[in-house]
Amino acid sequence: MRPLARTSGLLAVTAALALGLAACSSGGTPAATTSTTAGSGDLSGSITVYGAASLTATFTQLASDFEKANPGVTVKTTFNGSSVLVTQIQSGAPADVFASADTANMAKLTDADLVTGTPTDFATNTIEIAVPTGNPKNISTFTDLAKSGVKTVVCASAVPCGAATEKIEAATGVTLKPVSEETAVTGVLSKVETGEADAGLVYVTDVKGADGKVDGVTFDDSKEAVNTYPIATLKDSSNKAAADAFVKYVAGAEGQKVLAAAGFGQP
C-alpha cells in the first residue's frame, strides 16, 4: 500500500509542476480577451485557428485581414500536418476553427461529433511535378518520372500528398520507383530545392510558394487526384460567433481571392 501512495504523491507533484509551467506560458490570454471594443461587427474576443501545413502562408494573411475587418477580434493560428492537428483536437486542444487539407481528416472529427454543422469546402489543390530550376532532366510528363536515371521523391502513402500520388499512379498505370518517400510534402520540396532529387510530386501551391526555387511542371493526369480542403467551427469553441464569421470569411470573396493567388483551386 505504502509504495503506491508514495507514487501517487509523486504523480501529483509532477502534475503540479506541469500545471505551473502551463500557467506561465499562457499568461497572455486573459489580457487578449478583455481588450474588447465594438468593431464594424459585434464580434469580439479571440479565436484559435488550426490549419493544415499547406495553408500556412494563406491563412496567416487571411487571419490578419480578418482582424483588420473586425478590429475587436484576435486570431491565433497554428499550422501542422492535418492528422497531427486532428489528434490534438481529439485530445482537447483549445481550437475554435479547423481547416483540413483533405476530407478524410475532417471526417475523423465529424465522426467524433466534434464539429458544428457541416464542414464547408473552401479550396482544392492538385499535384504538380516540382523540378530543380532549369529542369535539368527535362521532365515534361508524369511518365518521365519513371525513367531510369531520374531520381523522384514522393510523399509516403500515409500522408495526403502521398495518397494523391498513388491515385495518379493507379489512373495512369505508371509505377514510380521513388528514391524516397517523405513524411511531409515539405521534405519532398526541400529535396528538389537542394538538387538532391531530379523531380518530386508536390502541390501546385507548394511550387508557387517556393518562390522560384523550383520550377513546376503541370500534367493532365493531376486531375485524377484533387484534394478538397474543408473548414469548420469546432463544437468546443468558446467563441462560436467569431469562429463562424472566420469560416464564412475564408469561403467568401476575400478569402477566395487570397487562396487563388496562392494557387489553390475553387471547390
Next chain:
Amino acid sequence: MTLDFKARVRARGFDLTFGVKTGETIAVMGPNGAGKSTLLGLLAGLVHADQGHARLDDRTLFDATAGSRAWTQPHRRGVALLAQEALLFPHLSVLDNVAFGPRSTGASRQEARAVARQWLTEVDAAELGGRRPAALSGGQAQRVGVARALAADPSLLLLDEPLSALDIGAAPALRRLLKRVLADRTALLVTHDPLDALVLADRVLVIEGGRLVDDGPTREVFAHPRTAFVAGLAGMNLVTGVRSADGIEATDGWKVVAPFEAEVARGASSAIVVKPSLVRVSHLKPGRAEGNAVWQTILDVEPRGDSIRIRGDMLAADVTPAAAADLDLAPGDTAWFAFSADAGVGYAL
C-alpha cells in the same frame, strides 16, 4: 665510456655534462626540483634538449648541437626505466609483464616467456608469474618491475627512487636484490637516501639548480661535502670559507680553527666539516680553550635517536636528553655553539 651526456634545457634551467663508464652504477642526488627528473626524461626520451648530445655505446640518443637535430625514439634507445611505482600493466599477468620487453623487440611469445621466467627466478619471484599485478604487494610488484626492466636487456637502466614507495619492511630485501643485479650494470639511480647511494652506487652525481655541484666516488663525496645539501645528507656540519693560517675564515668573518687533511694554499676556498655530536651548546660564552664558538639563533630542536639535535643558523649539535633539558632551548632562543680546535676536518673545495 658507455654514456656521454651533455644537455641544456633552458625552460628548466638545466645544464649538465657527465659521463658514465660501462658497468658503473651512479647515484644521482639533489634537492627537489634540482633537475633529476629532467635528467631521466632526457635519457629516456620523454624530454627534449635545447642543446647538447648524448651517446650510449655507439648509439646517439639525441644530438642538438649546431646543424644537427638527431633524436632517437624512446623504444630504440636501450634505456629502461624503473620508477617509484612499479607501473606493471594491470591487464597482463606478471609473466607477460616481464615478457613485454623481449616480445616488443621481436621475440616470439615462447621465447619472450622463457626469458621472463628466467628473470622472475633471478629476482626470486618465479612463483608470482601467473598472478595479476593487482594481487601483488608493493614489494613484490617492484621486484617484478626490476625483472621487467632487466628482461628488456637495456644498455642503461634508470631507477627513479625505486625504494621510496615501499614499506620499511620491504625496502631492505629489494635493496639487496638491486645490489645483486646492479653489480655489473650501467645504471643511474635517483635517490634521496644516502644509504642507497652508499650500498648501490660506485659514484655520486650531486645536482642543484640544474647544475652539477659534485661528482665523485660515493664515500669521497659524503666524506667531503661541498654543499650544505650533501653535508645534510651526510649528517655533518659544513663551514665554508678561505684557507687561513690555522683553519679557515668563513664568509661572514668567523675564524674557525681545524686541522687540514692536506696542504692547502692560503686564500684558497676551503671547507671544514664537523660532526654534530662534537658540538657543545651553552648559555655562557666558552673560553678560548674551547676552540671555535659561535652565537646562534636556534631553528629547531628535535629528538634524533638517543640524542636531541639542536639546529642553529650555521651549526647543529647533538646533545643528550638530559643536557637538552638543562639548556631548555626553544626555536628563536639564542645560545653558544662550540667545538674544539681538533674536532673538525678541513679540505680544499
Next chain:
Amino acid sequence: MDQNRRMTRTRAHLAGVPRWVAVLAGVGAAFVLLPLVAIVSRVNWVDFVPLITSDSSVAALLLSLRTSLAATALCVVFGVPIAIVLARATFPGQRIARSLVLLPLVLPPVVGGIALLYTFGRRGLLSSTFQFLGIDIAFSTTAVILAQTFVAIPFLILSLEGAIRTAGARYEAVAATLGAAPTTVLRRVTLPLLLPALVSGAILSFARALGEFGATLTFAGSLQGTTRTLPLEIYLQLETDPDTAVALSLVLVAVAVFVVGLAYRNGSVPSGPSGADR
C-alpha cells in the same frame, strides 16, 4: 562485511542529503520516467506482436540495427584516433579542434543533416570527387550511416578522451622504454587499458545512432528498407497508425534501456589502473 553491505542496500537513507533536495530529485526523476510509463500504458498489447512484426516494421528495425552497427564501427575507426590525438598530442588550435569535433552533440540534428547535404550531396563540397569515383550517396543506406556517424561520434570521442586523460601516459612511457614501438604501445597497452571506456563509448554511440532522426530525414530521405530507419518509421506511422508508432516506440525504448544498462554495467567495472600499484 558482506552482511553490512546488504544492510545498507535494503535500507534507504539520505546520508546527509537535505530532504528538499531528495524531493526535487524525485520530481525530476518522475519527469523523466513518466513519459516512458505513458508509452507503455498506451501500447495496444493485443496487436503488439503483429504491429512490430509487419513488413515495414521489421524492415525498419533491421535497417536501423544494420546502419547503427556500421555507424558504430565508423565511430570506433575514426573516433579512437581523434580521441588519442586530442588527449595526447599538442598542436596549435587544439582547443578549437576539440570544440568543433564535439559540435554535433549540441547541433540540432536537422542542421547536421543540412551540413551533410552540402558536403556529400549532389551539389555539395565533395560532389565532384564522388561523381568522379562513381559513388552516389544521396538517398542511399550509406547516407543514413554517414548521418548516424556524424551525430554519434562525439559520444565515443568524449568518453574515450576523458579516459585517456585520466589514465595518463605513464604506462605508455614505461612500455616505450621497454622497447615497444608506438604502434605496439597502442595495441598492447593503450587500447587494452582503455577497453572499458571504449566499449561504453561505442555502446553510447550505437544508442545515439539508433535514435538518429533529424539528420537522416534531411540528408538521406525515407524509403522502406533503404533509408527508413525505425525513428523515421515511427514518425511516418504516427500520421496514420498511432498504434504501430507506439508499439515501435516501445521497441526503441526497450533497446535504448538495454543498451544504456549495458554501458553502465560496463562503466562500473574499475577501468585500467588498479589501486594495488598506486
